[in-house]
Amino acid sequence: MPPVAREAGSIQAVRATAVVSVVVLLWQFGTAGQLMSEADAMDAHGAGAIALHVVGGLLVVATLLHARAGGARWPVVVAAAVFVAGFAQAWIGDAGNMAAHVPESLVLAVGTVWLTAWAFQRSPSPLA
Numbered sequence: 108m109p110p111v112a113r114e115a116g117s118i119q120a121v122r123a124t125a126v127v128s129v130v131v132l133l134w135q136f137g138t139a140g141q142l143m144s145e146a147d148a149m150d151a152h153g154a155g156a157i158a159l160h161v162v163g164g165l166l167v168v169a170t171l172l173h174a175r176a177g178g179a180r181w182p183v184v185v186a187a188a189v190f191v192a193g194f195a196q197a198w199i200g201d202a203g204n205m206a207a208h209v210p211e212s213l214v215l216a217v218g219t220v221w222l223t224a225w226a227f228q229r230s231p232s233p234l235a
Contacts, residue, residue, distance in 0.1 A: 117173040118226060121182070124166040125223035131158045132216055139212070156197050159215075163190040166222065182222055189218035 135155045141148035167190050170182040192214055200208045 114173065114177040117169070117176040117178060120169040121166070121173050121178075121222075121226045124162060124169045125219065125226050128159070128162045128166055128219045129223055131155060131162055132219055135159060135212070136216075139209075156193075156200070159193050160190075160197070163193050166190070166219075170222070182225060185218055185222055189215055189222070192218070 135152065138148040138152040138155055142152060163186070167183065167186045170178075170186040174180045174183050192211065196208065196211045196215060199211060
């Protein structure tokens with residue numbers, strides 16, 4: 108397969124994992140809002156955290172495969188930073204430090220949305 112075709116194919120994996128990551132982040136923000144309003148959403152928020160770790164790891168893999176196919180390398184660094192930040196976020200949340208947990212969620216959101224926006228700016232076709 109020509110390098111341009113490999114790169115075009117690999118960006119689809121980045122897009123898919125990035126979109127799923129954004130959906131999981133939206134879930135997390137929704138369940139966090141429920142927690143702030145005294146609702147019992149801790150189990151749902153915890154499950155979302157696990158899902159965020161999984162899709163974050165998949166996003167690292169997808170960006171790495173894209174870089175190996177000839178794509179940009181910097182998204183791997185951003186995806187890896189967001190992935191690690193997700194674990195720090197979970198640890199801070201488990202410790203009950205909401206003063207750090209809430210602002211850290213914005214770091215995750217900015218990094219994930221940035222990668223998603225970047226992925227959709229790429230051309231999906233080697234002819235485009």
